[in-house]
Amino acid sequence: MRSSTSYNLWLIAPAALMVGLFFLYPLFFSLYSAITTDEGGLTLAHLEKAFELYSNDILFTIIIVLASVVLLAILSISIAALITLSPFRSIVSLLGFIYRIPLFIPFIVTAQMMRTFLAKNGLMNNAFIASGMLTPLETVSFLGWSGIIIVFVWKQLAFCTLLITGAMAALDESQIRAARNLGASRLRILFQIMLPQITPTIGVAMILSTVTIMSVLSVPLMIGTGTPTMIATDMAFRINSYGDYHVANALGLVSYLICAGLAWFYLRQSLKDKGAI
Amino acid sequence: MLTKTKIIALASIGLTQFSGYVHADTRLNVVSAGGQNMVDYVKTYLAPKFEASHPGVKVNIVGTGPGDAGSHKILEKLSAQKNSGLENWDVDVAVVHQKIGGEMVTDGLLAKYRSDIKTGTLVTRDSAENALGVNVNGYVMPMFHSQTAIAYNSDFIKTPPKSYDELVKWTQDNPKAFGYNGIKNGMSGVSFVTGWIYAYGTEAATLSSTPYNKDIATSWDKAFSELKAFNKNITFTPGNAGTLDMLNRGEIFMGPVWVDMFYSWKDQGKIPPSMKLSLIAPGMPGQPMYYVTPAKAENAQLAREFIEMATSPDVQAEGIVKRFNWYPGIDAQHVQGNLDKATWAKLFAEITPSDLSQYGKSFPIAPYFDDIKEGYERKVSN
Amino acid sequence: MRNTMKHQLSLLTLCQSNKIRPSFWIQCVFILLFAFALFGPITNLLIWTVAETWYFPHALPSEWGLNIGTKSLILTVMSQAP
Structure with missing residues (x-):
C-alpha cells in the first residue's frame, strides 16, 4: 500500500513539476514583481502608476470584454438553438458546417483580414457601395473599439457555439418531447427547458472566451487605434518601450483580477443554482 | 539497472550524433533584432553570398523581434553569458538598434573591431560614433539608416506642409485627413511625437546628447496640451502598416511613415504611385541599425569578414539601397558609384540629401525618450 | 456517440411534426447574414492572396x-x- 502511494506520487511528479515550473512559478513571480521594488521591498507604486496611466484602458478592456461576451452569448445560443431545434435540416446542416470555420483561423490572420475588410474603404463598405446600399460618403470605418469587438466575436463564436451545441445535444430528449406534446413552442422549450440545464456550459464558454480576449495582443494592435486601448497592449508597451516589467506585471495583476472577478461571479451563480448557498 | 544502461547508451549515441552534426561545418551565428524584413535580408541575401565566398561556413540566422525589445533580448543573452564566465559566446554577429548598441558598449559586451575591417573608414556619420550620448566609436558599423517622414497623396495635396506649424494649420483646414498611430502601436507614431517635442518642446540637439537634465521634461506641458488639441483633428491608425494601409485606401491623405516601408509598399503596388514623402521642419527622428560583434564571439575573425562584406559598397548598394530601400549605412558617396542613376534618384528624389542632413534627427537619449513617452501617456492620451 | 445520433434523429422527427413553418424565411435570412459575416473577411483575405x-x-x-x-x-x- 505504502509503496503504491509513493509510486503514484512518482507518476504525477513530472506533471506536477511541469505545472509548478512553467505555470505556478511564472504566475507567482509576476504577482510578486507587481508589488515589489527592485530591491525587494513591498510597494504599491506600480499599481498606482498602472491605474494613474491606464485607468481608461482598464475600463475600456472591461467594456470590450463584457460587450464581446454578451454578443457571443446571444449569437452562439441562437446558432446552437437553430442547429438543435430547427425543423429545416438541410440549411441547418450547412450552418453546422460553416460556423466552425473560424476555429481554424488564427487570431493574427483574423485581425489581418478584418483590418482591410472593416476599414472605411475596405471590402465590406465597397461591397455595400457596389450593391447600392450605401453611398461613398456614408461609409464609416469600423477600426477601433467596434472592430475589436467584431473580431473577438467572429473568432470566438465558433468555439462557444461548439461547446453549447454539444451541451444541447446531450440533453435528455424526453423532457423536450414532453414539453412538445404539451404544446410548448420552440422558443419556450429553448428558454425554459434547455437553457437552464446548460448554464454551466455557457458559463465555461464565456469565461474561457474572456481569458482569451484579455490575452490576445494582435487584435488590439492591428484593429485598435491607440487610445484607449486594451490592457495587453499596454503591458507589451511597458515592456517593449521602457523595459518596465513592474508596471506590466501590475497590469497583469489587474487582468488576473478581472478574470478572477468573472470566475467568482460565475462560480457563485452556479453554486447558487445547485442550492449550495 | 539494465534499463538505465540502455538509456545512457541511447543518450550517448544521441549526443555523438548531434555533436557530429554541429561540427560538420563552421556555423556563424548571426542574431538580428528588427522586423521580419531584416531577418529576410540576412537570410536571403547576405547569408548565401557569404557562404559562397567561404566554403564550409554555414550562416545561422535568428531573429529576436521588432523594436528595442528585440535588441534587448540580445543584450540579455550576452550579459547572461558574460556573467556566467563563458569563454565563447554563441553569438558572432548581432544586428541591434542604436539605443541598445550604446548600452552594450557601456556594459562591455562588444568587441572594438571597426579598425580591423577595410570598410571601417567608409563611415564618417555622427551616428557611427555617438549612440544617443554613448561613445560607440570603433564598436559599431551602421547597417543602414532608417528615417521617418510624412507621406501624402499628391493627387489631393499639391503643396504639402513643410513644417510642424504648417501641418497643424493643414489639419485644422482638413480635419481627420491626417493620421498617425499614437505611441503604442509602432515607432512611426513615436517618431512623429518625438518630432513634435523637438518642434515645440526642446530642440533635438539638446535631447539627443548627454547629460540628462530632468527639469527639461517639466517644460513640455504646453507642447503636450497642444498635441492633445491637435489629436482632435486627426484620425488614429492601427500601427505602422496601418497608417500605410489607410493611406492606400484613401481614408487618410497624410501620415508619418518609415521611409523604407513606404518605398517597399510603393514598389509592391500596395500604395498608389501618387504617394510622396516630405520631411518636415524642424525635423523628425530616424535611427541606424548597427552591426556589432560580441567581445568573446566564437568565430571572431569570420564575424569581422561577414561585417566587412555586409558593409562593402556593392552590398550596400545592391542589398540595402536597391532591394530594401534603406538609406545606406556607410557614407552615401561611396555607394553612389555602385548604383544606377534611377535607383539613386528614387531614393533621394522626394527627400533630398540636404533635407536629410538638415531635418533627419536622432532619437533622444533614453531618459528623455522615456519622458516623452510617459508625458504623452500622462498628458495627451489620458 | 450513437446515443447522440439517435437522440438528434428523434429530435428531428419531433421537430418535423410541427406543421406551421412561418420562420423558414427568417432562418434563411439569419443564415445568409451569418454566412456573409463569416465569408466576407475570408474572401477579403483570399483576394489579397x-x-x-x-x-x-x-x-x-x-x-x-x-x-x-x-x-x-x-x-x-x-x-x-x-
Whole structure:
C-alpha cells in the first residue's frame, strides 16, 4: 500500500513539476514583481502608476470584454438553438458546417483580414457601395473599439457555439418531447427547458472566451487605434518601450483580477443554482 | 539497472550524433533584432553570398523581434553569458538598434573591431560614433539608416506642409485627413511625437546628447496640451502598416511613415504611385541599425569578414539601397558609384540629401525618450 | 456517440411534426447574414492572396497575380519596422 502511494506520487511528479515550473512559478513571480521594488521591498507604486496611466484602458478592456461576451452569448445560443431545434435540416446542416470555420483561423490572420475588410474603404463598405446600399460618403470605418469587438466575436463564436451545441445535444430528449406534446413552442422549450440545464456550459464558454480576449495582443494592435486601448497592449508597451516589467506585471495583476472577478461571479451563480448557498 | 544502461547508451549515441552534426561545418551565428524584413535580408541575401565566398561556413540566422525589445533580448543573452564566465559566446554577429548598441558598449559586451575591417573608414556619420550620448566609436558599423517622414497623396495635396506649424494649420483646414498611430502601436507614431517635442518642446540637439537634465521634461506641458488639441483633428491608425494601409485606401491623405516601408509598399503596388514623402521642419527622428560583434564571439575573425562584406559598397548598394530601400549605412558617396542613376534618384528624389542632413534627427537619449513617452501617456492620451 | 445520433434523429422527427413553418424565411435570412459575416473577411483575405496592386479608389485589385514577393502581408504587418 505504502509503496503504491509513493509510486503514484512518482507518476504525477513530472506533471506536477511541469505545472509548478512553467505555470505556478511564472504566475507567482509576476504577482510578486507587481508589488515589489527592485530591491525587494513591498510597494504599491506600480499599481498606482498602472491605474494613474491606464485607468481608461482598464475600463475600456472591461467594456470590450463584457460587450464581446454578451454578443457571443446571444449569437452562439441562437446558432446552437437553430442547429438543435430547427425543423429545416438541410440549411441547418450547412450552418453546422460553416460556423466552425473560424476555429481554424488564427487570431493574427483574423485581425489581418478584418483590418482591410472593416476599414472605411475596405471590402465590406465597397461591397455595400457596389450593391447600392450605401453611398461613398456614408461609409464609416469600423477600426477601433467596434472592430475589436467584431473580431473577438467572429473568432470566438465558433468555439462557444461548439461547446453549447454539444451541451444541447446531450440533453435528455424526453423532457423536450414532453414539453412538445404539451404544446410548448420552440422558443419556450429553448428558454425554459434547455437553457437552464446548460448554464454551466455557457458559463465555461464565456469565461474561457474572456481569458482569451484579455490575452490576445494582435487584435488590439492591428484593429485598435491607440487610445484607449486594451490592457495587453499596454503591458507589451511597458515592456517593449521602457523595459518596465513592474508596471506590466501590475497590469497583469489587474487582468488576473478581472478574470478572477468573472470566475467568482460565475462560480457563485452556479453554486447558487445547485442550492449550495 | 539494465534499463538505465540502455538509456545512457541511447543518450550517448544521441549526443555523438548531434555533436557530429554541429561540427560538420563552421556555423556563424548571426542574431538580428528588427522586423521580419531584416531577418529576410540576412537570410536571403547576405547569408548565401557569404557562404559562397567561404566554403564550409554555414550562416545561422535568428531573429529576436521588432523594436528595442528585440535588441534587448540580445543584450540579455550576452550579459547572461558574460556573467556566467563563458569563454565563447554563441553569438558572432548581432544586428541591434542604436539605443541598445550604446548600452552594450557601456556594459562591455562588444568587441572594438571597426579598425580591423577595410570598410571601417567608409563611415564618417555622427551616428557611427555617438549612440544617443554613448561613445560607440570603433564598436559599431551602421547597417543602414532608417528615417521617418510624412507621406501624402499628391493627387489631393499639391503643396504639402513643410513644417510642424504648417501641418497643424493643414489639419485644422482638413480635419481627420491626417493620421498617425499614437505611441503604442509602432515607432512611426513615436517618431512623429518625438518630432513634435523637438518642434515645440526642446530642440533635438539638446535631447539627443548627454547629460540628462530632468527639469527639461517639466517644460513640455504646453507642447503636450497642444498635441492633445491637435489629436482632435486627426484620425488614429492601427500601427505602422496601418497608417500605410489607410493611406492606400484613401481614408487618410497624410501620415508619418518609415521611409523604407513606404518605398517597399510603393514598389509592391500596395500604395498608389501618387504617394510622396516630405520631411518636415524642424525635423523628425530616424535611427541606424548597427552591426556589432560580441567581445568573446566564437568565430571572431569570420564575424569581422561577414561585417566587412555586409558593409562593402556593392552590398550596400545592391542589398540595402536597391532591394530594401534603406538609406545606406556607410557614407552615401561611396555607394553612389555602385548604383544606377534611377535607383539613386528614387531614393533621394522626394527627400533630398540636404533635407536629410538638415531635418533627419536622432532619437533622444533614453531618459528623455522615456519622458516623452510617459508625458504623452500622462498628458495627451489620458 | 450513437446515443447522440439517435437522440438528434428523434429530435428531428419531433421537430418535423410541427406543421406551421412561418420562420423558414427568417432562418434563411439569419443564415445568409451569418454566412456573409463569416465569408466576407475570408474572401477579403483570399483576394489579397491573388492581388498584386490594390489601392484606393479601386473596389477590387487593379492587378492580379501570384508573385510571392508581395505576399508577405502578415509579415509586413508584424514587422514594426525596423
